Amino acid sequence: MIVEAGQLALTFAFALSLLLSTVPLYGSFTANQRLLLLAKPLAFGLFIFSAVAMAALIYAFCTSDFTVINVAQNSSSTLPWYYQITASFGSHEGSMLLWVLMLCGWTALVAQFSKALPLLLQGRILGILGLISAGFIAFSLFMSNPFARSLPFYPVEGRDLNPLLQDFGMIMHPPTLYMGYVGFAVAFAFAIAALMGGRFDSVWARWVRPWALAAWLFLTLGIMLGSWWAYNELGWGGWWFWDPVENASFMPWLAGTALIHSLAVTEKRGTFKSWTVLLALSAFALSLVGAFLVRSGVLVSVHSFATDPGRGLYLLAFLLVVIGGSLLLYGSRMNSVRSQARYQLFSREMLLWGNNIFLLTACLIVFLGTLFPLFHKELGLGSISIGEPFFNQMFYYLTIPFALLLGLGPWVRWKQQQVMPLIRPLAMVAVAALIVSLGVLASMQSVQANLALLGMLLGAWVGISALAEVMLRLRQFGSISKGITKLNASHYGMTLAHIGFAVLVIGVAMTKTYTTERDVRMQQGDVATVAGYEFTLTEVYELNGPNYGGQAAELDVRKDGQFVTHLHAEKRFYRIQRTIMTESAVHARLSRDLYVSLGEELPGDAWALRIHVKSFVRWIWLGGVLMALGALLALCDKRYRRKQTQREPGAEHA
């Protein structure tokens, strides 16, 4: 019953999305205010029905209703209840429904917080979002229905959730990531609506900024959670693999990062218009292309979903309509838009332009690296593969100029900046960065490797420069204590995000340089020494979990005779799926992680263990968190809200 109710709710949602994608848009071209006013209630209704559909699916999972194919294939009655909930979006069908729910959620949010927008624009934006929703709901309903039943023959037990997905990180990762992906639909809809109306000014940019920031915030968190999950769950101790699916999330992130910077220029200076619009279109276009790559089976990846050419064709047709249509509109409308503002060679505009160039080059590299094997093969040149070394090398070369510019950027004024006044403070920042870097490296056990030094230098340069710049701005208000409350939240947000980037760069460089790893054979009581830490294997015993068995190892870690910690690593065997999973033991500190994963049993009562001492690996995720926090701070900026509260009374009159 409940499942049918879910199906019905999804059907209603489809009908509402069709109405939303036609009625307000028609109203906007015929200047029919009543039709335009329908957009908001339609958007709320769409969200409510898609939420009901998702709730029904979760209900089916929690009650282990194995007559539903999706439940039978991705859950089991022995699965703990919280994983039964997450299993509802662990499959292609379920995750598509989650995607739809998120999209409708953003649409409802836009409807709620768009009081300040002119009715015409509001109707168009919601109409575009409705159109995108309609496409995805139709895909969910007709091509990959999550509620499909297998009656009259159904299994008594489900096939269980893929053990890789049975992890806390997996509870958080997909919803956060999808919020980010889909969030760029809002900026996309704003761009299309503006293209229809031909209005691009700083007011438009101010409207888009918080939405782009919010989407970027979620995408940043989602990618970071994914990396953290891979580190804990895959047992290799790696945190980024340049897998096509990871790249699919990284490309919109790079375009989105370029977008939030380009929007700043459009808002403050009224220029870069065509560029900003193109970025707003491409951030979402790249999300869509990513979804296509993951779900169509065009590329091989560790986490692509089961494939079916029919689905791929549908998605491709959808891409053609949405992306092709928007780019066609862009081509035909953008000719008439001109930017008037003038600026000098050394100005913040130019530096942000540089930022955009580097980010888009990075995006292009990821894009080509991901798709080149496909191009190569389809051109009949045979199959090739592009791996980690290519990406690592490219990003190594890109990061250096990018970080140098980033340290400089916030100091430089709009329009024109004299070089002389900047020389003294920046020279001081550079000297400070040098001292800090050398100090940190000297404190490490071995001073080596230009990579660590380079990473530290770049990180310290960006971080110290960001801090010093904020101090300077605060002092301009008279005194620091006075300035602290006066400076915009978005300025703090920018500083925090830039420091986050610095932390990330340091983390990557230090982890790459100083990580020590060893594969060892150990019996109970054996001691292995890695990077000064003594790992003693105290016990290995049998495990008995709800839906898995396996072995667990207990280790004591000492350093210089002092007890450091106790580690518990597991090797699980999931009975229904018949797969082996490593649950690595991690002891985390800011300066290093102790990471142990239990390998296979060796002859003679011994075990293979992989022991890593990973220096500064936490900094990588800490950097991501700081960037996301920066975006959150920027979102809190009064500018975005003041505008709305001021206009609220006026909007209610209308």
Place this chain on the structure above:
Amino acid sequence: MRKVLYYLPLFAFLALALFLLSGLFSDPRERDSASLNKALPEFALADVMQPDKIWTPSELKGETYLLNVWGTWCPTCNAELGYLTELRQQGVKIVGLYYELPRDPAFDAPFNLAELQKDVQQKLQQQGDPYQFNMLDIDRSLSLDLGVSGAPETFIVDADGIIRAHHIGDINPLVWRSKLAPIYQEWRKP
């Protein structure tokens, strides 16, 4: 001119869509090596155990052999060592191309040969030693030229130094019998 410029994103996207469309109808898992039926690229690599000894393609000519890319860090490679050793006992010549993962050539990280030799020796004693000898691809130059995407990968090289097969993944009895053995037999000089 300026007009056309704004349509560029559209054209780029349409070209991409064309590729995606054709990609939909081909299996991404099915792949053939770009280096197939070509001569082994030039190289001069040191022996893992005796770094003074440098191997070049010409020295390897004269007999069909398997070139196996592996590393002690790679669990799948370790798993196939046993079966490869059986093949060696059946008279198949196997040459190892050692791929050192922890050391990334782009970053000039330090590298300890003695430790690596110890690792390799220990692993081969444990799991079986299928190799005539191992070449150390320290800069990954040969691996790159061959189009190696990871380990393990195995090439069949004939007596004239021409690559006749490229297999990605481990070699087990099934793979050997159904895929590699026929090619090996075909190119093996009587």
